[in-house]
Amino acid sequence: MSKALLVAGRELRSFFSTWMGYIICAAALFIDGLLFNAFAISGTPKFSADVLADFFYFASGISIVSGVFLAMRLIAEEKQNGTIVLFYTSPISERQLIYGKFLSALIFSLIILFLSLYMPALIFINGKVSLGHLASGYLVLSFLGATAIAVTLFASTISPNQLIAGVTGALFTVTLLVLWMVSEIVEPPFKDLFAYLSIHNKHFSPFSQGIVNTKDVIYYISITVFFLECSVRALEARRWRG
Amino acid sequence: MISVEKLSKYYGGFRAIDNVSFRINEGEIVGLLGLNGAGKSTILKVLGCFLLPSDGKASVAGFSVDENPHEIRKLIGYLPDTPPLYDEMTVRSYLEYVAKLKNVPSNRVKERVEAVMAQTNTSGVQEKRLGELSHGFRQRVGIGQALVHDPKVLILDEPINGLDPVQIVEMRDLIISLKGRYTVVLSSHILSEITRTCDRILIVDKGRLVAEGTEAQLQGRMMQNMKLSCDVESLQGSFDSELRKLEGVTGVELQRGVAAGTDRLLIETDRDVRAAVAAKIVGAGVGLLGMTRADTGLEGVFMKLIKTGEERSHV
Numbered sequence: 001m002s003k004a005l006l007v008a009g010r011e012l013r014s015f016f017s018t019w020m021g022y023i024i025c026a027a028a029l030f031i032d033g034l035l036f037n038a039f040a041i042s043g044t045p046k047f048s049a050d051v052l053a054d055f056f057y058f059a060s061g062i063s064i065v066s067g068v069f070l071a072m073r074l075i076a077e078e079k080q081n082g083t084i085v086l087f088y089t090s091p092i093s094e095r096q097l098i099y100g101k102f103l104s105a106l107i108f109s110l111i112i113l114f115l116s117l118y119m120p121a122l123i124f125i126n127g128k129v130s131l132g133h134l135a136s137g138y139l140v141l142s143f144l145g146a147t148a149i150a151v152t153l154f155a156s157t158i159s160p161n162q163l164i165a166g167v168t169g170a171l172f173t174v175t176l177l178v179l180w181m182v183s184e185i186v187e188p189p190f191k192d193l194f195a196y197l198s199i200h201n202k203h204f205s206p207f208s209q210g211i212v213n214t215k216d217v218i219y220y221i222s223i224t225v226f227f228l229e230c231s232v233r234a235l236e237a238r239r240w241r242g
Numbered sequence: 243m244i245s246v247e248k249l250s251k252y253y254g255g256f257r258a259i260d261n262v263s264f265r266i267n268e269g270e271i272v273g274l275l276g277l278n279g280a281g282k283s284t285i286l287k288v289l290g291c292f293l294l295p296s297d298g299k300a301s302v303a304g305f306s307v308d309e310n311p312h313e314i315r316k317l318i319g320y321l322p323d324t325p326p327l328y329d330e331m332t333v334r335s336y337l338e339y340v341a342k343l344k345n346v347p348s349n350r351v352k353e354r355v356e357a358v359m360a361q362t363n364t365s366g367v368q369e370k371r372l373g374e375l376s377h378g379f380r381q382r383v384g385i386g387q388a389l390v391h392d393p394k395v396l397i398l399d400e401p402i403n404g405l406d407p408v409q410i411v412e413m414r415d416l417i418i419s420l421k422g423r424y425t426v427v428l429s430s431h432i433l434s435e436i437t438r439t440c441d442r443i444l445i446v447d448k449g450r451l452v453a454e455g456t457e458a459q460l461q462g463r464m465m466q467n468m469k470l471s472c473d474v475e476s477l478q479g480s481f482d483s484e485l486r487k488l489e490g491v492t493g494v495e496l497q498r499g500v501a502a503g504t505d506r507l508l509i510e511t512d513r514d515v516r517a518a519v520a521a522k523i524v525g526a527g528v529g530l531l532g533m534t535r536a537d538t539g540l541e542g543v544f545m546k547l548i549k550t551g552e553e554r555s556h557v
Contacts, residue, residue: 003343006339006342006343007343010328010331010339014328014330017330018330081326081328082322082324082325082326083326083327083328084326085292085320085322085326086326086340086343086387087343088290088291088292089290089291089292089315089318089320090315090340090343090344091312091315091316091343091344091345092343093312239291239292239293239294239311240294
């Protein structure tokens with residue numbers, strides 16, 4: 001565990017010591033703010049809860065995209081720069097490395113979410129929303145960010161460079177995102193399977209309405225752990241491949 | 243300390259290492275010598291638990307690279323051909339990070355980092371970012387990260403690669419200073435560096451170990467196949483044909499007029515016939531001006547081994 005934290009700490013500092021972290025953070029907050037202003041709080045009068053639900057809907061996309069950008073470099077950059085050798089020849093397991101990397105991107109993603117809190121706080125000024133609704137919305141944004149990070153981290157593990165990792169990660173994430181659309185046009189049992197596997201529609205909506213279902217929480221944790229373990233296995237397999 | 247038995251490694255259908263066996267004793271500095279692509283780095287990667295062998299066995303301090311890679315990683319320091327450095331970190335913060343990564347107890351991290359910076363002469367740049375350092379200093383920090391946990395075995399892949407002559411001398415001195423305290427395995431394609439820093443040399447070609455021994459042993463081994471260059475006073479007639487009759491002489495080439503009044507005889511032999519050749523020349527009343535080996539010491543041995551691709555043999 002301490003090794004994973006060590007890796008996470010270094011990685012997190014590297015987000016702040018390069019432009020990459022600031023650019024992702026600034027871009028995510030800017031687009032979040034733009035969408036909040038353009039769609040959530042403008043137009044016809046709405047209930048505060050609906051404004052908040054709209055905010056979570058738009059912020060979910062930003063969480064996913066920033067997760068992809070944060071994770072695409074995690075392993076691929078180490079491979080590109082040759083620094084991955086440091087881990088391959090040090091007494092650190094592949095699992096400690098992967099979970100440490102994941103943790104760093106997750107913390108950075110949570111920092112971005114924390115900085116976006118001023119937007120729902122504005123709703124409090126002119127409206128009334130429950131803290132539970134706010135918490136459940138931010139919980140699902142965190143889950144979506146974690147899922148996108150885990151999926152792209154796997155892509156980063158199997159890709160030779162950041163660009164390919166980004167494209168592959170985005171491809172995997174979009175596939176998981178649109179599975180609910182595919183579920184609309186296929187026959188059972190794939191209909192239910194695809195609907196269940198989709199990271200957004202079925203599992204996201206209850207959270208955005210302020211409802212936390214245990215099965216949705218288990219789904220997001222499961223899919224995140226699944227891709228993290230795939231990354232561990234992919235990293236272990238490179239000793240065989242060379 | 244290191245044992246390799248019938249080791250082979252395939253990349254797909256390509257055989258990078260072919261049935262290699264050797265042993266390295268504790269405290270030895272051993273050099274892997276070979277052309278680029280000979281398989282040196284692959285052997286080091288297997289020893290560094292970076293790659294698994296396709297066949298055969300390799301162990302470090304009794305631990306198998308297959309079964310106990312984690313234990314081996316605690317015992318080794320590894321410098322790849324490009325030092326694994328994070329450009330945004332300072333020298334000190336990087337070495338502290340690596341020390342923690344390599345299980346140095348937290349109360350000893352500072353002490354080890356100070357010691358390694360002194361050892362690699364990087365104390366003066368400790369607050370500089372790694373991205374701002376020259377190639378020579380980057381290489382020094384690379385060795386520092388390999389030494390920071392005080393390993394038993396040091397694996398250095400092309401440590402002098404890309405260094406200028408001054409940096410090469412500094413790196414050579416640094417490696418020699420490690421003698422006796424660590425078991426060192428290093429690779430290079432530069433013969434002179436291997437002979438200056440290593441106790442023993444393993445010559446690798448096309449994935450196979452074609453020879454091993456000290457510089458003197460390898461040269462001695464090739465004495466029976468030496469090439470002699472004899473400078474003589476200008477010859478009249480075909481004296482070279484007389485030399486061909488000597489037992490052990492396999493070929494003679496005459497170069498006329500290499501200097502004023504001087505001809506040169508290049509004599510190929512299959513054994514040490516220097517005394518017989520000298521006697522023959524002097525006995526024929528020809529002035530012998532000098533006799534040297536035409537093959538350039540170990541370099542000649544190396545080139546010959548590479549060319550013939552002969553089977554591994556113990557000296």
